[in-house]
Amino acid sequence: MHLFFAKKGNKLLNILLSVIFLARFGQILTSLLFKSGQPNTLAFFHQTFTPFYYAAPACFYLYITGFLQDRKSLQKIEWLHFVPALLAIIHVIPWHFSTTLDWDRIGNQLAENGYYSLKAKSGLFPPYFHYLFRPILIFSYLCITWIAVLRLKNKPQQHIEGEGRKWIIFFLRIATFFQLFSLVPIVLRSLHIPYVNAFFIMLNCLALLVILLYALHKPYIFYGYLLVAVNWTKKPAIKKAETGATFVSLPEEDSKPTIAAVKKINLLDAQLSDYALAMEEIMEQEQLYLLHDFQIISLAAKLNIPIHHCSFVINKHIGKNFRDWINSYRVNHFLKQYPLKSDKITIEALASEAGFKSLATFYNAFKKETGLMPTTYFVQELGR
Structure with missing residues (x-):
């Protein structure tokens, strides 16, 4: 009922x-x-x-x-x-x-x-x-x-x-x-x-x-x-992060940064730059984006920094949420590997190799990064 x-x-x-x-x-x-x-x-x-x-x-x-x-x-x-x-x-x-x-x-x-x-x-x-x-x-x-x-x-x-x-x-x-x-x-x-x-x-x-x-x-x-029939995609869960003696409400890794989060977390510009550089270096050197289940908590653990600082740097300094940021690495990896392996394995297999869990995620991320679907993109690239 x-x-x-x-x-x-x-x-x-x-x-x-x-x-x-x-x-x-x-x-x-x-x-x-x-x-x-x-x-x-x-x-x-x-x-x-x-x-x-x-x-x-x-x-x-x-x-x-x-x-x-x-x-x-x-x-x-x-x-x-x-x-x-x-x-x-x-x-x-x-x-x-x-x-x-x-x-x-x-x-x-x-x-x-x-x-x-x-x-x-x-x-x-x-x-x-x-x-x-x-x-x-x-x-x-x-x-x-x-x-x-x-x-x-x-x-x-x-x-x-x-x-x-x-x-x-x-x-x-x-x-x-x-x-x-x-x-x-x-x-x-x-x-x-x-x-x-x-x-x-x-x-x-x-x-x-x-x-x-x-x-x-x-x-x-x-x-x-x-029991509730909630649309999970429209109301992301909110988690609390501790900064000093206060608690700050922060969105999950897929959500957009909020004004409250920007105001409450105080990091110097130099710290922001250092954190961002460290994140980019570890992603490029260890290729963590190739792991299907790689999460922001794993990134924070590897860098030994708080999760809410990690999320703040990605949202504020890099200008993306964690999911879009890591998917951009995966798309770039796909673009590098496709010309070399397209005659040997399928797009789905190559997308999975790049870290994507499903074709739907890959297509959405690819279009967000390039503005085109893969087939159209490579047709245009070959035509140049």
């Missing part, structure tokens, strides 16, 4: 994700009612959540592709993905001409072998609408989602980085695991193995434990995309 009404983040993606979790919640809730001995309660909740079951696979596909493409709205044709959900609504409506449903029998079948064993009539359409059409729907959307992801992976402009990339990979893998795992009862039933058995339950619990442990080490998964 928080995701559905959240004002932060991408509203479309929040709603799609909320539908996925609401469907999962409904499945868990109705599973508690299978043997409750209250058929009327089971009937109400089962029929209420059934449309969400048929909407969830489409929401999964639209969420993943929408996240990768950073889309804010659905195209008209994409609304056709919700036709199964519309059919499910028609299915559960208590039409006056439909037969009376036996909810005691429905509850017993669901409790015995799970959701995909329901052979009793549960609405307007025949039973196969539930036990056959729904598994096919889940598996089909799972396949087209992975196909879409693999296609987008080959397009550098669609690459995402940082926390967003980690989140979407995490979500895609976990959702794939549980969607495939939800189809296991069909296999178990075909092999005449009981749906409720110790191995099946232990495997579920083990998977949940692994997910929980991973999430505890990656808190942005919850606070960035599930």
Whole structure:
């Protein structure tokens, strides 16, 4: 409910994700009612959540592709993905001409072998609408989602980085695991193995434990995309640095220098020049920019100066933030190596060799430094 009404983040993606979790919640809730001995309660909740079951696979596909493409709205044709959900609504409506449903029998079948064993009539359409059409729907959307992801992976402009990339990979893998795992009862039933058995339950619990442990080490998964839906790229974290007896708020290495930081840190011009010279010398001599994960904290440690002084010198004296500064070295390295190695290795491999983590980062940095994309740049250089 928080995701559905959240004002932060991408509203479309929040709603799609909320539908996925609401469907999962409904499945868990109705599973508690299978043997409750209250058929009327089971009937109400089962029929209420059934449309969400048929909407969830489409929401999964639209969420993943929408996240990768950073889309804010659905195209008209994409609304056709919700036709199964519309059919499910028609299915559960208590039409006056439909037969009376036996909810005691429905509850017993669901409790015995799970959701995909329901052979009793549960609405307007025949039973196969539930036990056959729904598994096919889940598996089909799972396949087209992975196909879409693999296609987008080959397009550098669609690459995402940082926390967003980690989140979407995490979500895609976990959702794939549980969607495939939800189809296991069909296999178990075909092999005449009981749906409720110790191995099946232990495997579920083990998977949940692994997910929980991973999430505890990656808190942005919850606070960035599930609970708060913060856009991490627009509000960089602020850290505090100690100068004397006071604390000064400083931006992270990718953010722009602030007036407060400029005023509070007092360095003589000679110190600024010495620090800047030392930074440039160590970068050129040791080629630290070739390290993919090289951070400002590592640079400060090598020079044995405070991190906030290091950041201040780069921002104030050199006139760039740390990321742009180190990427400029990487681009220059690429420009020197490309004429020598272009016939042997790909641009992606050469960019990685220069210290870039992804093609998207490389293209952005290259255009920022030269004003052109690599292909156009080298065509112009060769034409001179």
